[in-house]
């Protein structure tokens with residue numbers, strides 16, 4: 075087992091544990107299923123693309139806010155990356171999947187994507203809500219959209235889990251990711267490393283949404 079630099083290792087838990095939880099423990103990804111991952115260039119999104127790929131997803135479609143971020147998503151294993159500023163992801167999913175809809179959606183965006191998520195979901199698809207970065211209120215949603223397709227809406231958090239659950243998640247991490255990370259088949263993108271005293275600048279970078287991967291603060295030791 076190879077070791078990783080601390081700056082990379084520090085980027086693993088929040089991203090990989092969250093992605094594994096969303097795709098495997100909650101989303102129950104099956105080999106051959108299609109997956110839509112929003113905010114694909116975020117730390118969680120990048121891990122999710124790689125976990126889905128090694129988990130046997132047949133097609134991974136992702137969304138991100140710049141062409142550079144879309145390219146990064148494809149480098150990590152996404153089959154299709156939609157720059158949401160230029161293209162409507164629902165149209166792309168419909169075109170790419172021949173109107174069948176997507177089996178599993180990992181959503182970090184929430185409000186802005188809710189109607190389109192339910193519209194491009196396959197019959198009996200799972201929608202796993204991990205965050206609500208655009209807001210959490212849904213106006214004018216018709217529950218029939220869930221009933222008609224028998225959709226599963228699931229939500230999950232990491233930090234509030236008890237030790238038993240976290241142990242189960244750690245075991246799944248060891249099973250599906252640890253060796254791939256050690257052998258560098260999977261990776262953590264370190265966006266920028268700051269000295270701990272510059273934490274204010276680190277926050278500003280994150281708030282501006284320009285980071286693509288983890289922002290790491292270090293004590294320099």
Ligand SMILES: NC(=O)c1ccc[n+]([C@@H]2O[C@H](COP(=O)([O-])OP(=O)(O)OC[C@H]3O[C@@H](n4cnc5c(N)ncnc54)[C@H](OP(=O)(O)O)[C@@H]3O)[C@@H](O)[C@H]2O)c1
Nearest residue numbers: 092113116117118138139183204205207208230231232283
């Ligand atoms: N439920 C859980 O257990 C759990 C665990 C860990 C993290 N989280 C949450 O997951 C989210 C992502 O965390 P992270 O560390 O992966 O973030 P990150 O690496 O800082 O990436 C965030 C990215 O999301 C995109 N984004 C932000 N606001 C958006 C919006 N309104 N619409 C579309 N895209 C948006 C931006 O990329 P673009 O330029 O592509 O828009 C931004 O760079 C956070 O809200 C975090 O709190 C939840």
